Amino acid sequence: MKVLILGSGVVGVTSAYYLARQGHEVTVVDRQEAPAMETSYGNAGQVSFGFSSPWAAPGIPQKAVKWMFQEHAPLKIQPKMDPAMARFMMQMFNNCTADRYAVNKERMVRVAEYSRHCIDTLRADTGIRYEDRQRGLLQLFRHDYQVEAVAKDMKVLEQCGVRHDLLDAEQVKAVEPALNRVPGKFVGGLHLPDDQTGDCHLFTNRLADYCRDQLGVEFRFGVTIERIKRSAGRVESVVTSAGELTADAYVVCLGSFSPMLVKDLDIRLPIYPVKGYSLTIPVVDDGGAPQSTVMDETFKVAISRFDDRIRVGGTAELASYDLSLLEKRRATISMVVKDVFPEGGDMARAEFWTGLRPMTPDSTPIIGGTKYDNLWLNTGHGTLGWTMSCGSGQLLADLMGGRRPGIDPLGLDVARYAA
Known part of the structure; x- marks a missing residue:
């Protein structure tokens, strides 16, 4: 054919x-x-099978209102006379129920876990390398309520056979040793050992x-x-x-x-562009840089390790097809990487990028x-x-x-x- x-x-x-x-x-x-x-081209660099979760979740509509007034919020909305944006947001909020979240989460994990098997086989069959690492993903929690909230996701991971471990503040440092340099930042984390990283481009x-x-x-x-x-x-x-x-x-x-x-x-097709931003930062101190991927749950920012670069990706912005690089968005992801890995990379040589994620309401x-x-x-x-x-x-x-x-x-x- x-x-x-x-x-x-x-x-x-x-x-x-x-x-x-x-x-x-x-x-x-x-x-x-x-x-x-x-x-x-410049995505966050994470291949996050176990971290596949719907953005449309219980409580998101209320959080979206609060985030509008926060400087470093994970979601930003640029008000526009855009019927497609209004329609997408309404459809997304309609999926923010416990029942819809469970259905959507199962579908996403079903595809993602299958994809884990497929990419492992592809890598073996083709022999291609792409600065990849198979060392897992660490979701970091700054607050106790985040640890409590992740219990629902862990149930779905268990049902789908996804390996995971809930770690305390000391255990997260064993997974990512550079976190020893920022004591007291995190109360715990969820480790997904089968997740991977690499340069998608x-x-x-x-x-x-x-x-x-x-x-x-x-x-x-x-x-x-x-x-x-x-x-x-x-x-x-x-x-x-x-x-x-x-x-x-x-x-x-x-x-x-x-x-x-x-x-x-x-x-x-109920697909709407959700703008994301990333920084690519040269590594200057291997011991102060991540060894795989960490996800700061509070700011929804992912920090991934390539061979000699750090890729930091985050921010969800509803701005239609606008690809302008906004310095205030750079400020958010810069703040997070400097807070978590302050000695790992040379921020003065960071490459700033933006792209459009094709989101569905579920x-x-x-x-x-x-x-x-x-x-x-x-x-x-x-x-x-x-x-x-x-x-x-x-x-x-x-x-x-x-x-x-x-x-x-x-x-x-x-x-x-x-x-």
Whole structure:
């Protein structure tokens, strides 16, 4: 089968990998000049299978109001006359019940845990390296109430077979020795030993090279995707700046831009861009830097270790498609890394970046078919695109090829929003 994939971020490239491995003729199209140049470029660097949790949770609406008046809040909203933003927030708040949280959490962990198996297998099969580490993730708690609140998440982790350990203040220092330099900051933490870290941009580019050189995948860069043509219940072609492109099947992996492309096909994707920021900081003191990934639960900021760099990612900002770099957002993530690892990196040489996370109101990605029998979706992964990319790509390839998937796809496709 000839497959055309729209988008060369980490989800598009992993989809290409799994489809090509199953013998399909795959072409990937992207407006950028190389893979992973947008959302996949500067993400937090964490591959957080056990940390897969919905943003829509009980109590979030009340917290959102409080965060509006805090300087270093994890969520910021830029007021705009944007009906899509209002609609997304309403849908997200509707998911902030205990019952919806449990359903959404299970779906996310189902995909994420499958993805853990898939990325481990991919790394062994391809031999690619991407400054990766398999040393787990440590969620840090500054307050006792955070330790109490994590009990609900631990129940879901237990049900899904995810290894985890609740640690006290001394035990977190054993996992991340640099925390000994900031005594009294944290009362405990949740350790997820099977989580991983690495450079997503490097991962995606090296996997794209493998796909091209070993699996025959064609990449067409610098090509703008304009619209999809349909006829008699099927996609006929994709109109691009390089002309019309045809295939037997089409896959949309365009992240935050997916809704715009399929809107004219009468497919409504409740995906909204949630802006995130990151800093990439050169390591100057290995003993004062993280060895894997820590997540500061209070500020929702992740700090990950590459070979000789620290990647700090955080802040959720509702600002439509605005990609301006705001210094006040930089101030938040700078404050956190200097508070947790004050001696680890050279802040004067930090690279500041921003990107758009394709969030759904239930935080669950959209993977599967549509009402057009040759149009497929793999999008809406939010902050967990890399975490879920391999499992999503394998699942999509199995569904498209008529194979029995490794996990139950129930509740993952766009049909869940029909009501």
